[in-house]
Amino acid sequence: MTATLAPISATAPKPESRLHQLVPRLNRQSVEKHSDAYADIDWDSPELAIGADDPRCGLFAFDPLAQTDWYRAQTPEVQARIGLHRVCAAFKVGMQFENLLQRGLLSYAFRLPNGAPEYRYLHHEIIEESQHSLMFQELVNRSEMPVKGMPLWLRLVAPPSVTVIQRLLPELFFFLVLGGEDPVDHLQRRQLREGTTHPLVETIMKIHVSEEARHIAFARTYLKDLVPTLSGIRRHMLAVRVPLVLWIMAPLMVDPTRELHRHHGVPNAVLRQARTSPDGRQLRKDSVAKLRRLCRELGLITPVARFAWKRVGLWSSDSGEPAPAV
Ligand SMILES: [Fe+2]
Numbered sequence: 001m002t003a004t005l006a007p008i009s010a011t012a013p014k015p016e017s018r019l020h021q022l023v024p025r026l027n028r029q030s031v032e033k034h035s036d037a038y039a040d041i042d043w044d045s046p047e048l049a050i051g052a053d054d055p056r057c058g059l060f061a062f063d064p065l066a067q068t069d070w071y072r073a074q075t076p077e078v079q080a081r082i083g084l085h086r087v088c089a090a091f092k093v094g095m096q097f098e099n100l101l102q103r104g105l106l107s108y109a110f111r112l113p114n115g116a117p118e119y120r121y122l123h124h125e126i127i128e129e130s131q132h133s134l135m136f137q138e139l140v141n142r143s144e145m146p147v148k149g150m151p152l153w154l155r156l157v158a159p160p161s162v163t164v165i166q167r168l169l170p171e172l173f174f175f176l177v178l179g180g181e182d183p184v185d186h187l188q189r190r191q192l193r194e195g196t197t198h199p200l201v202e203t204i205m206k207i208h209v210s211e212e213a214r215h216i217a218f219a220r221t222y223l224k225d226l227v228p229t230l231s232g233i234r235r236h237m238l239a240v241r242v243p244l245v246l247w248i249m250a251p252l253m254v255d256p257t258r259e260l261h262r263h264h265g266v267p268n269a270v271l272r273q274a275r276t277s278p279d280g281r282q283l284r285k286d287s288v289a290k291l292r293r294l295c296r297e298l299g300l301i302t303p304v305a306r307f308a309w310k311r312v313g314l315w316s317s318d319s320g321e322p323a324p325a326v
């Protein structure tokens with residue numbers, strides 16, 4: 001089977017497609033359960049006030065930086081500042097990622113014909129991402145942490161590239177979507193399950209996790225419909241590109257940023273130790289575990305791709321397990 005450029009990217013999915021069956025349910029859920037960044041969070045409540053010296057903001061217990069002797073030796077005030085900076089850096093990257101994702105989804109929706117069922121869902125998702133971006137940026141503003149988010153080269157390259165990728169390589173675009181959403185979802189779910197944090201951060205993460213489940217389901221289902229229709233060469237290219245883009249994206253979402261050295265005096269050697277420790281490596285691998293299993297399910301773990309996954313440090317022996325159902 002050979003894929004044309006526009007099958008799912010610019011026309012409605014076939015009636016029997018998984019996406020076609022999923023979209024009405026997602027649309028209904030988006031209406032029944034959605035959040036507003038300002039109506040549903042009482043930002044000015046004294047209990048939710050947040051600042052640099054708030055003792056409720058330490059690093060998450062599973063954060064590799066929290067395992068270092070250097071961090072353990074710091075005063076509670078320093079630990080709180082580092083923890084808050086880490087959360088704000090992740091939220092800033094999240095906001096930038098969602099901005100890029102929205103551009104791609106808008107480009108997709110722009111080309112759809114009348115009556116395309118996914119048009120409505122795409123706009124539900126774009127609206128939800130706007131609410132998330134409002135929440136993330138509001139927390140960054142109130143914390144007054146000097147976070148810049150993505151590195152400069154990516155802030156320059158990504159905005160003009162994303163709509164081109166969505167148009168020409170929709171399969172890669174939706175892997176990029178999952179490359180941003182899956183690691184964040186993994187970290188937020190783990191934190192909500194395993195530890196405590198500032199109540200404002202927890203509120204934002206709960207809202208985010210519940211709405212991201214729809215976005216992740218849409219992207220995974222889109223890929224399950226599209227990838228089997230791609231030509232062999234295009235599937236091979238995708239199989240190798242996925243680990244390469246995750247090599248850039250997973251550390252962005254998971255690793256401690258160098259800003260911690262500039263603004264809070266965390267030694268570069270300690271940041272390196274956190275990134276390269278067994279816990280640090282495992283956290284990056286775990287953050288893309290669902291993507292590895294999706295690639296396996298889609299036949300994208302070719303010998304060359306497996307080599308690439310290993311080279312970028314994201315391969316794991318769990319990669320043979322089937323992916324969870326969406
Ligand atoms: Fe989001």
Ligand SMILES: [Fe+2]
Nearest residue numbers: 129181212215
């Ligand atoms: Fe999302």
